[in-house]
Amino acid sequence: MAAKPVPYAAFRLLVEYDGSRFQGWQKQGPKQSREGVRTVAGSLEHAIHEAGLHLVYLGGAGRTDAGVHALGQVAHLHLEAKGAPRPGELRRILDATLPQDIAIRDVRACAPRFHARHDAVDRTYLYQISRRRSAFGKPWIWWVKRSLDLNRLQKAWTAFEGNQDLGSFADLDAEEDGLSRIIQCEVVEAGSLVLLRVRASHFFRRLVRRMVGASVACALGEEEPRRIVEDLHAPTEAANLYWAAKAAPASGLFLEAVRYPGDPEPGPPRSTIIIP
Numbered sequence: 001m002a003a004k005p006v007p008y009a010a011f012r013l014l015v016e017y018d019g020s021r022f023q024g025w026q027k028q029g030p031k032q033s034r035e036g037v038r039t040v041a042g043s044l045e046h047a048i049h050e051a052g053l054h055l056v057y058l059g060g061a062g063r064t065d066a067g068v069h070a071l072g073q074v075a076h077l078h079l080e081a082k083g084a085p086r087p088g089e090l091r092r093i094l095d096a097t098l099p100q101d102i103a104i105r106d107v108r109a110c111a112p113r114f115h116a117r118h119d120a121v122d123r124t125y126l127y128q129i130s131r132r133r134s135a136f137g138k139p140w141i142w143w144v145k146r147s148l149d150l151n152r153l154q155k156a157w158t159a160f161e162g163n164q165d166l167g168s169f170a171d172l173d174a175e176e177d178g179l180s181r182i183i184q185c186e187v188v189e190a191g192s193l194v195l196l197r198v199r200a201s202h203f204f205r206r207l208v209r210r211m212v213g214a215s216v217a218c219a220l221g222e223e224e225p226r227r228i229v230e231d232l233h234a235p236t237e238a239a240n241l242y243w244a245a246k247a248a249p250a251s252g253l254f255l256e257a258v259r260y261p262g263d264p265e266p267g268p269p270r271s272t273i274i275i276p
Helices: 030-034 039-052 087-095 150-158 207-219 225-235 238-246
Strands: 007-018 057-059 067-082 101-108 123-129 163-167 179-190 193-200 254-258
Touching: 007 057, 007 225, 039 057, 039 087, 039 101, 057 150, 087 101, 123 207, 150 179, 150 193, 150 207, 150 225, 163 225, 193 207, 207 225, 207 238, 207 254
Parallel strands: 067 254
Antiparallel strands: 007 067, 007 101, 057 067, 123 193, 123 254, 163 179, 179 193
């Protein structure tokens, strides 16, 4: 017996956005239109409707928080099969209708079963710290005004590597256990910037910003890296509140890449801007 045809056309999108004016990726239901809450997914859906296309489903690889940017967010998009454009035409349509702070880097047809979140192997986030004031980079950096001890920063940042219970460093939903495999933590200098990059099986809300804030606190001499280690080994509510208060601002954080089976390993960290 022949299989039933899929009633929709499936696409895989590679999306870049400046998150400065967005309340994150995830559309927020009726609040989105009633209160004018601006989200990346909501803007994509609006552009699709404006083009006269019929949306079935849109899902992203990760829920970036308010103010967080993306260089390589991945989404799966299902449109009604009747009248659905080819990938190249869909990209041209979105280029013409999306706001300037969202760019579609790639569109390709994909298997209907492809799921941007569930099929991902790992994700990589990049955080940009500036050691000097910049006239140009404020929306995409955190300017730390005091001197950073890079040795202490490295020790604190790499303390997160391994199979960890991140309950002290993330906002967890009731069904989340806080466990994740932190594959690699890197520290790289790029002119006046210090780049912190982390690759993991998956991330939790606010996690990277609190990891960065904790590491910077150690680099400033306000905390010791061993406290990070202790709070990884024995998470507590008190530790969660403590590190939440030290979270780095959203402005410096980018979802850099999402990797799938067969994708190559990430190359070296690179900054999104140059601050000599």
